[in-house]
Amino acid sequence: MRDGMRDVIVVGGGPVGMMLACLLAAEGLDVEVLERRTEPSMRSRAIGIHPPSLRALARIGVADALIERAVQIEDGVVECDRHRLGRMEFTRVGAEYPFVAALPQYETEALLRQRFDQLAPGRVRGGAIVTGVRDAGDHVDVDVDVDVREAPAAPGRTAQPTEVPTGTAQPTEVPTGTVQARYVVGADGARSVVRAAAGIRFTKYGPPATYLMGDFDTEPLASEQYMHQNGAGSAKTAHSRAVLYFERGGVVESFPLPGGRRRWVAMTDRLSPGASSADLAGIIRWRTGVDVGVPLGPASAFAVQQHLAARLVAGRIALVGDAAHEISPIGGQGMNLGWLDAVQLAPALRRAIRETDAAPSALETYDRRRRRTARTAAVQAGFNMAMGRPRTGALLAARNALVRSLAAPPASALVARAFTMRWL
CATH class of the missing domain: 3.50.50.60 (FAD/NAD(P)-binding domain)
Structure with a gap:
Protein backbone atom coordinates (compact mmCIF):
# COMPACT_ATOMS: atom_id res chain seq x y z
CA MET A 1 0.00 0.00 0.00
CA GLY A 48 -34.82 2.41 14.25
CA ILE A 49 -31.91 3.49 16.45
CA HIS A 50 -32.13 2.17 19.99
CA PRO A 51 -30.79 3.74 23.22
CA PRO A 52 -27.59 1.61 23.47
CA SER A 53 -26.74 2.65 19.91
CA LEU A 54 -27.40 6.30 20.72
CA ARG A 55 -24.88 6.02 23.54
CA ALA A 56 -22.34 4.60 21.09
CA LEU A 57 -23.09 7.38 18.59
CA ALA A 58 -22.57 9.93 21.37
CA ARG A 59 -19.06 8.54 21.94
CA ILE A 60 -18.07 9.49 18.40
CA GLY A 61 -19.90 12.81 18.39
CA VAL A 62 -22.80 11.91 16.09
CA ALA A 63 -25.77 11.42 18.43
CA ASP A 64 -26.87 15.06 18.74
CA ALA A 65 -27.00 15.67 14.98
CA LEU A 66 -28.83 12.38 14.44
CA ILE A 67 -31.43 13.05 17.14
CA GLU A 68 -32.03 16.53 15.71
CA ARG A 69 -33.04 14.96 12.38
CA ALA A 70 -34.90 11.94 13.76
CA VAL A 71 -38.38 11.27 15.10
CA GLN A 72 -38.35 10.29 18.77
CA ILE A 73 -40.61 7.28 19.31
CA GLU A 74 -41.59 7.25 22.98
CA ASP A 75 -44.21 4.53 22.89
CA GLY A 76 -45.91 1.90 20.79
CA VAL A 77 -49.28 0.17 20.76
CA VAL A 78 -50.40 -3.30 19.72
CA GLU A 79 -53.76 -3.84 18.05
CA CYS A 80 -55.89 -6.63 16.58
CA ASP A 81 -59.32 -6.45 14.93
CA ARG A 82 -59.47 -2.66 15.60
CA HIS A 83 -58.99 -3.22 19.35
CA ARG A 84 -55.95 -2.31 21.41
CA LEU A 85 -54.19 -5.22 23.06
CA GLY A 86 -51.55 -3.22 24.90
CA ARG A 87 -49.10 -0.37 24.99
CA MET A 88 -45.33 -0.16 25.40
CA GLU A 89 -43.91 2.98 26.96
CA PHE A 90 -40.20 3.60 26.38
CA THR A 91 -39.83 6.69 28.58
CA ARG A 92 -39.68 4.65 31.79
CA VAL A 93 -36.91 2.23 30.82
CA GLY A 94 -34.00 4.68 30.93
CA ALA A 95 -33.34 8.36 31.57
CA GLU A 96 -30.48 9.07 29.13
CA TYR A 97 -32.30 8.27 25.88
CA PRO A 98 -35.93 7.45 26.77
CA PHE A 99 -36.98 6.84 23.17
CA VAL A 100 -36.15 5.06 19.92
CA ALA A 101 -34.87 7.44 17.23
CA ALA A 102 -36.25 6.86 13.71
CA LEU A 103 -34.18 8.09 10.76
CA PHE A 202 -22.80 -19.35 8.14
CA THR A 203 -25.65 -21.47 9.51
CA LYS A 204 -29.39 -20.96 9.01
CA TYR A 205 -31.36 -20.32 12.18
CA GLY A 206 -35.14 -20.72 12.43
CA PRO A 207 -37.80 -20.69 9.69
CA PRO A 208 -37.88 -18.08 6.90
CA ALA A 209 -40.52 -15.38 6.42
CA THR A 210 -41.43 -12.90 3.69
CA TYR A 211 -42.53 -9.26 3.89
CA LEU A 212 -43.54 -6.26 1.81
CA MET A 213 -42.30 -2.81 2.83
CA GLY A 214 -42.90 0.77 1.77
CA ASP A 215 -42.79 4.37 2.97
CA PHE A 216 -45.82 6.67 2.72
CA ASP A 217 -46.55 10.34 3.25
CA THR A 218 -49.28 10.66 5.88
CA GLU A 219 -49.66 14.46 5.75
CA PRO A 220 -52.64 14.38 3.35
CA LEU A 221 -54.55 12.36 5.92
CA ALA A 222 -56.62 14.26 8.47
CA SER A 223 -55.17 14.42 11.97
CA GLU A 224 -58.46 13.19 13.41
CA GLN A 225 -58.19 10.02 11.35
CA TYR A 226 -54.72 9.26 12.70
CA MET A 227 -55.79 10.05 16.22
CA HIS A 228 -58.59 7.52 15.85
CA GLN A 229 -56.57 4.86 14.05
CA ASN A 230 -53.59 5.06 16.40
CA GLY A 231 -55.46 5.64 19.63
CA ALA A 232 -53.47 8.76 20.38
CA GLY A 233 -54.33 11.68 22.60
CA SER A 234 -53.08 14.19 20.04
CA ALA A 235 -52.08 14.37 16.39
CA LYS A 236 -48.43 14.86 17.43
CA THR A 237 -48.51 11.68 19.49
CA ALA A 238 -50.19 9.77 16.69
CA HIS A 239 -47.56 10.72 14.14
CA SER A 240 -44.66 9.71 16.42
CA ARG A 241 -46.04 6.41 17.68
CA ALA A 242 -45.11 2.90 16.58
CA VAL A 243 -48.07 0.61 15.92
CA LEU A 244 -48.00 -3.18 15.65
CA TYR A 245 -51.09 -4.80 14.17
CA PHE A 246 -51.16 -8.49 15.11
CA GLU A 247 -53.91 -9.32 12.65
CA ARG A 248 -55.47 -12.58 11.50
CA GLY A 249 -53.81 -12.36 8.09
CA GLY A 250 -50.36 -11.58 9.48
CA VAL A 251 -48.56 -8.75 11.21
CA VAL A 252 -48.48 -5.18 9.92
CA GLU A 253 -45.95 -2.77 11.44
CA SER A 254 -46.01 1.02 11.21
CA PHE A 255 -43.18 3.33 12.29
CA PRO A 256 -42.90 7.12 12.01
CA LEU A 257 -40.24 8.87 9.96
CA PRO A 258 -39.30 12.56 9.80
CA GLY A 259 -41.48 14.89 7.76
CA GLY A 260 -44.82 13.23 8.45
CA ARG A 261 -43.82 9.99 6.71
CA ARG A 262 -44.33 6.42 7.93
CA ARG A 263 -42.68 3.09 7.20
CA TRP A 264 -45.14 0.21 6.73
CA VAL A 265 -44.16 -3.48 6.74
CA ALA A 266 -46.59 -6.35 6.16
CA MET A 267 -45.90 -10.07 6.47
CA THR A 268 -46.85 -11.95 3.28
CA ASP A 269 -47.45 -15.60 2.49
CA ARG A 270 -44.86 -15.56 -0.30
CA LEU A 271 -42.11 -13.37 -1.73
CA SER A 272 -43.77 -10.89 -4.12
CA PRO A 273 -41.08 -8.90 -5.95
CA GLY A 274 -43.62 -7.58 -8.45
CA ALA A 275 -45.94 -6.11 -5.80
CA SER A 276 -46.64 -2.38 -5.99
CA SER A 277 -47.18 0.29 -3.35
CA ALA A 278 -50.89 0.04 -4.15
CA ASP A 279 -50.74 -3.70 -3.41
CA LEU A 280 -49.11 -3.00 -0.06
CA ALA A 281 -51.65 -0.29 0.75
CA GLY A 282 -54.44 -2.73 -0.09
CA ILE A 283 -53.04 -5.41 2.22
CA ILE A 284 -52.76 -2.90 5.05
CA ARG A 285 -56.27 -1.54 4.49
CA TRP A 286 -57.76 -5.06 4.36
CA ARG A 287 -56.06 -6.19 7.56
CA THR A 288 -56.19 -3.00 9.64
CA GLY A 289 -58.67 -0.58 8.06
CA VAL A 290 -55.94 2.10 7.85
CA ASP A 291 -55.38 4.33 4.81
CA VAL A 292 -51.62 4.77 4.59
CA GLY A 293 -51.40 7.92 2.48
CA VAL A 294 -49.31 8.72 -0.60
CA PRO A 295 -46.55 6.26 -1.57
CA LEU A 296 -42.99 7.60 -1.60
CA GLY A 297 -41.50 5.24 -4.14
CA PRO A 298 -42.03 1.57 -4.99
CA ALA A 299 -42.73 -1.14 -2.45
CA SER A 300 -39.94 -3.61 -1.65
CA ALA A 301 -40.41 -7.33 -1.13
CA PHE A 302 -37.85 -9.12 1.00
CA ALA A 303 -37.31 -12.52 2.58
CA VAL A 304 -35.91 -13.10 6.04
CA GLN A 305 -33.76 -16.12 6.84
CA GLN A 306 -31.69 -15.75 9.98
CA HIS A 307 -28.06 -16.89 9.98
CA LEU A 308 -25.33 -17.07 12.60
CA ALA A 309 -21.59 -17.36 11.90
CA ASN A 384 -41.22 -11.60 17.04
CA MET A 385 -41.69 -13.33 13.68
CA ALA A 386 -43.69 -16.17 15.23
CA MET A 387 -45.99 -13.71 16.98
CA GLY A 388 -46.67 -12.00 13.66
CA ARG A 389 -47.68 -15.07 11.70
CA PRO A 390 -51.35 -15.49 10.60
CA ARG A 391 -53.61 -16.81 13.36
CA THR A 392 -57.30 -17.67 13.63
CA GLY A 393 -59.64 -19.26 16.17
CA ALA A 394 -58.11 -20.56 19.38
CA LEU A 395 -54.57 -19.74 18.28
CA LEU A 396 -55.56 -16.11 17.68
CA ALA A 397 -57.23 -15.89 21.10
CA ALA A 398 -54.19 -17.43 22.79
CA ARG A 399 -51.80 -15.03 21.05
CA ASN A 400 -53.90 -12.00 21.96
CA ALA A 401 -54.07 -13.15 25.58
CA LEU A 402 -50.28 -13.48 25.62
CA VAL A 403 -49.85 -10.00 24.15
CA ARG A 404 -52.19 -8.52 26.78
CA SER A 405 -50.23 -10.20 29.58
CA LEU A 406 -46.90 -8.99 28.19
CA ALA A 407 -48.26 -5.44 27.88
CA ALA A 408 -49.36 -5.31 31.52
CA PRO A 409 -47.08 -4.60 34.53
CA PRO A 410 -44.66 -5.94 35.55
CA ALA A 411 -43.98 -7.71 32.22
CA SER A 412 -44.48 -4.51 30.21
CA ALA A 413 -41.29 -2.96 31.60
CA LEU A 414 -39.29 -6.02 30.59
CA VAL A 415 -40.85 -6.06 27.11
CA ALA A 416 -40.07 -2.36 26.61
CA ARG A 417 -36.52 -3.00 27.75
CA ALA A 418 -36.14 -5.86 25.28
CA PHE A 419 -37.76 -3.92 22.44
CA THR A 420 -35.30 -1.04 22.93
CA MET A 421 -32.36 -3.49 23.19
CA ARG A 422 -31.36 -2.33 26.66
CA TRP A 423 -30.63 -5.94 27.62
CA LEU A 424 -27.56 -5.73 25.38
Missing part, protein backbone atom coordinates in the same frame (compact mmCIF):
# COMPACT_ATOMS: atom_id res chain seq x y z
CA ARG A 2 1.32 3.44 -0.88
CA ASP A 3 0.90 4.84 2.63
CA GLY A 4 2.24 1.73 4.38
CA MET A 5 0.45 -0.99 6.30
CA ARG A 6 -2.76 0.06 8.05
CA ASP A 7 -3.65 -0.98 11.58
CA VAL A 8 -7.13 -2.04 10.43
CA ILE A 9 -8.89 -2.35 7.09
CA VAL A 10 -12.68 -2.41 7.32
CA VAL A 11 -14.34 -4.06 4.32
CA GLY A 12 -17.78 -2.48 3.92
CA GLY A 13 -18.78 1.15 4.34
CA GLY A 14 -22.36 0.72 5.51
CA PRO A 15 -23.54 1.98 8.91
CA VAL A 16 -21.80 -0.80 10.87
CA GLY A 17 -18.50 -0.51 9.02
CA MET A 18 -18.50 3.27 9.37
CA MET A 19 -19.34 3.08 13.07
CA LEU A 20 -16.40 0.75 13.66
CA ALA A 21 -14.10 2.93 11.57
CA CYS A 22 -15.08 6.01 13.60
CA LEU A 23 -14.51 4.23 16.90
CA LEU A 24 -11.07 3.01 15.78
CA ALA A 25 -10.03 6.37 14.34
CA ALA A 26 -11.15 8.15 17.51
CA GLU A 27 -8.71 5.91 19.41
CA GLY A 28 -5.86 6.98 17.16
CA LEU A 29 -5.63 3.81 15.07
CA ASP A 30 -4.73 3.93 11.38
CA VAL A 31 -7.90 2.65 9.70
CA GLU A 32 -9.15 2.52 6.13
CA VAL A 33 -12.56 1.55 4.71
CA LEU A 34 -12.93 -0.35 1.43
CA GLU A 35 -16.44 0.16 0.08
CA ARG A 36 -17.87 -1.45 -3.05
CA ARG A 37 -20.29 1.39 -3.80
CA THR A 38 -19.10 4.43 -5.70
CA GLU A 39 -22.07 6.51 -4.51
CA PRO A 40 -24.03 6.34 -1.25
CA SER A 41 -27.22 4.31 -1.41
CA MET A 42 -30.27 6.56 -1.46
CA ARG A 43 -32.68 3.92 -0.18
CA SER A 44 -34.11 3.75 3.31
CA ARG A 45 -33.53 0.37 4.95
CA ALA A 46 -32.99 0.28 8.72
CA ILE A 47 -34.67 3.19 10.50
CA PRO A 104 -33.68 6.66 7.25
CA GLN A 105 -30.46 4.68 6.93
CA TYR A 106 -29.06 6.87 4.14
CA GLU A 107 -29.10 9.87 6.51
CA THR A 108 -27.48 7.89 9.31
CA GLU A 109 -24.76 6.67 6.94
CA ALA A 110 -24.13 10.23 5.73
CA LEU A 111 -23.60 11.44 9.31
CA LEU A 112 -21.18 8.60 10.02
CA ARG A 113 -19.28 9.30 6.79
CA GLN A 114 -19.00 12.96 7.70
CA ARG A 115 -17.60 12.11 11.11
CA PHE A 116 -15.11 9.59 9.77
CA ASP A 117 -13.92 12.11 7.20
CA GLN A 118 -13.19 14.49 10.07
CA LEU A 119 -11.30 11.81 11.99
CA ALA A 120 -9.46 10.24 9.02
CA PRO A 121 -9.75 12.34 5.85
CA GLY A 122 -9.64 10.44 2.58
CA ARG A 123 -9.71 6.98 4.10
CA VAL A 124 -12.95 5.75 2.48
CA ARG A 125 -12.10 4.03 -0.81
CA GLY A 126 -15.20 3.88 -3.00
CA GLY A 127 -15.54 1.38 -5.83
CA ALA A 128 -13.20 -1.07 -4.11
CA ILE A 129 -14.03 -4.70 -4.91
CA VAL A 130 -12.39 -7.06 -2.43
CA THR A 131 -11.66 -10.33 -4.25
CA GLY A 132 -9.52 -12.12 -1.68
CA VAL A 133 -8.41 -12.01 1.96
CA ARG A 134 -5.45 -14.02 3.33
CA ASP A 135 -4.14 -14.16 6.88
CA ALA A 136 -0.32 -14.12 6.54
CA GLY A 137 0.35 -14.66 10.25
CA ASP A 138 1.68 -11.21 11.19
CA HIS A 139 -0.65 -9.27 8.86
CA VAL A 140 -3.51 -9.75 6.41
CA ASP A 141 -3.30 -9.39 2.61
CA VAL A 142 -6.38 -8.00 0.87
CA ASP A 143 -6.78 -8.26 -2.90
CA VAL A 144 -8.59 -5.23 -4.31
CA ASP A 145 -10.00 -4.55 -7.76
CA VAL A 146 -11.85 -1.49 -9.04
CA ASP A 147 -15.46 -1.27 -10.19
CA VAL A 148 -16.61 2.10 -11.47
CA ARG A 149 -20.22 0.96 -11.40
CA GLU A 150 -22.35 1.51 -8.32
CA ALA A 151 -23.32 -1.71 -6.55
CA PRO A 152 -27.05 -2.60 -6.62
CA ALA A 153 -28.96 -0.55 -4.07
CA ALA A 154 -30.68 -2.24 -1.16
CA PRO A 155 -34.48 -2.44 -1.03
CA GLY A 156 -36.35 0.49 0.46
CA ARG A 157 -37.63 3.94 -0.40
CA THR A 158 -35.69 6.03 -2.91
CA ALA A 159 -34.80 9.42 -1.46
CA GLN A 160 -34.21 12.77 -3.07
CA PRO A 161 -30.62 14.07 -2.96
CA THR A 162 -31.68 17.09 -0.93
CA GLU A 163 -32.54 14.77 1.97
CA VAL A 164 -28.89 13.84 2.57
CA PRO A 165 -26.95 15.99 5.04
CA THR A 166 -24.39 18.19 3.31
CA GLY A 167 -20.70 17.47 3.60
CA THR A 168 -20.92 13.73 2.99
CA ALA A 169 -17.43 12.27 2.63
CA GLN A 170 -16.63 11.39 -0.97
CA PRO A 171 -14.77 8.21 -1.93
CA THR A 172 -11.14 8.67 -2.96
CA GLU A 173 -8.84 6.88 -5.39
CA VAL A 174 -8.85 3.11 -4.98
CA PRO A 175 -5.55 1.27 -4.57
CA THR A 176 -5.51 -1.86 -6.72
CA GLY A 177 -3.60 -5.08 -6.24
CA THR A 178 -2.80 -6.33 -2.75
CA VAL A 179 -3.07 -4.06 0.29
CA GLN A 180 -2.11 -4.96 3.85
CA ALA A 181 -3.26 -4.39 7.41
CA ARG A 182 -2.53 -5.83 10.81
CA TYR A 183 -6.20 -6.79 11.09
CA VAL A 184 -9.12 -6.96 8.67
CA VAL A 185 -12.79 -6.69 9.63
CA GLY A 186 -15.61 -7.95 7.43
CA ALA A 187 -18.53 -5.53 7.61
CA ASP A 188 -19.62 -6.53 4.11
CA GLY A 189 -23.05 -7.95 4.79
CA ALA A 190 -24.75 -11.32 4.75
CA ARG A 191 -22.95 -12.37 1.55
CA SER A 192 -19.60 -11.46 3.08
CA VAL A 193 -16.53 -12.06 0.91
CA VAL A 194 -14.37 -11.72 4.04
CA ARG A 195 -16.29 -14.42 5.90
CA ALA A 196 -16.08 -16.79 2.93
CA ALA A 197 -12.35 -16.17 2.55
CA ALA A 198 -11.83 -16.95 6.24
CA GLY A 199 -13.70 -20.25 5.82
CA ILE A 200 -16.28 -19.42 8.48
CA ARG A 201 -19.55 -21.35 8.32
CA ALA A 310 -19.84 -20.27 13.59
CA ARG A 311 -17.21 -17.83 14.89
CA LEU A 312 -16.58 -14.10 14.61
CA VAL A 313 -12.78 -14.22 14.70
CA ALA A 314 -10.34 -16.29 12.63
CA GLY A 315 -6.75 -15.29 13.34
CA ARG A 316 -6.40 -11.64 12.25
CA ILE A 317 -9.82 -11.54 10.57
CA ALA A 318 -12.98 -10.49 12.45
CA LEU A 319 -16.63 -10.07 11.53
CA VAL A 320 -19.29 -7.54 12.54
CA GLY A 321 -22.92 -6.87 11.63
CA ASP A 322 -24.69 -8.92 8.97
CA ALA A 323 -21.42 -10.60 8.03
CA ALA A 324 -21.47 -12.12 11.53
CA HIS A 325 -25.20 -12.63 12.06
CA GLU A 326 -28.18 -12.01 9.82
CA ILE A 327 -31.01 -11.21 12.22
CA SER A 328 -34.60 -10.52 11.22
CA PRO A 329 -35.15 -6.75 10.82
CA ILE A 330 -38.59 -7.17 12.40
CA GLY A 331 -38.15 -5.42 15.74
CA GLY A 332 -35.28 -3.31 14.43
CA GLN A 333 -32.37 -5.34 15.76
CA GLY A 334 -30.06 -5.84 12.77
CA MET A 335 -28.20 -2.53 12.42
CA ASN A 336 -28.20 -1.89 16.16
CA LEU A 337 -26.76 -5.33 16.90
CA GLY A 338 -23.97 -4.63 14.41
CA TRP A 339 -23.20 -1.30 16.05
CA LEU A 340 -22.85 -3.00 19.40
CA ASP A 341 -20.49 -5.50 17.78
CA ALA A 342 -18.38 -2.51 16.74
CA VAL A 343 -18.47 -1.07 20.26
CA GLN A 344 -16.94 -4.27 21.64
CA LEU A 345 -14.59 -5.02 18.75
CA ALA A 346 -12.96 -1.58 18.69
CA PRO A 347 -11.29 -1.85 22.14
CA ALA A 348 -10.38 -5.48 21.42
CA LEU A 349 -8.54 -4.45 18.26
CA ARG A 350 -6.90 -1.51 19.99
CA ARG A 351 -5.57 -3.82 22.69
CA ALA A 352 -4.52 -6.46 20.15
CA ILE A 353 -2.47 -3.87 18.23
CA ARG A 354 -0.91 -2.11 21.22
CA GLU A 355 -0.44 -5.18 23.41
CA THR A 356 0.40 -7.98 21.01
CA ASP A 357 0.62 -10.61 23.76
CA ALA A 358 -2.97 -9.84 24.74
CA ALA A 359 -4.35 -10.16 21.20
CA PRO A 360 -5.63 -13.77 21.40
CA SER A 361 -7.54 -13.27 24.66
CA ALA A 362 -8.96 -9.87 23.63
CA LEU A 363 -10.34 -11.18 20.35
CA GLU A 364 -11.53 -14.46 21.86
CA THR A 365 -13.53 -12.51 24.44
CA TYR A 366 -15.14 -10.46 21.65
CA ASP A 367 -15.94 -13.64 19.74
CA ARG A 368 -17.52 -15.42 22.70
CA ARG A 369 -19.57 -12.50 23.97
CA ARG A 370 -20.95 -11.34 20.64
CA ARG A 371 -21.88 -14.84 19.47
CA ARG A 372 -23.79 -15.32 22.71
CA THR A 373 -25.57 -11.99 22.23
CA ALA A 374 -26.34 -12.81 18.60
CA ARG A 375 -27.92 -16.12 19.60
CA THR A 376 -30.12 -14.31 22.12
CA ALA A 377 -31.07 -11.69 19.53
CA ALA A 378 -31.93 -14.42 17.03
CA VAL A 379 -34.23 -16.06 19.57
CA GLN A 380 -35.96 -12.74 20.27
CA ALA A 381 -36.28 -12.01 16.53
CA GLY A 382 -37.66 -15.51 15.98
CA PHE A 383 -40.25 -14.90 18.69
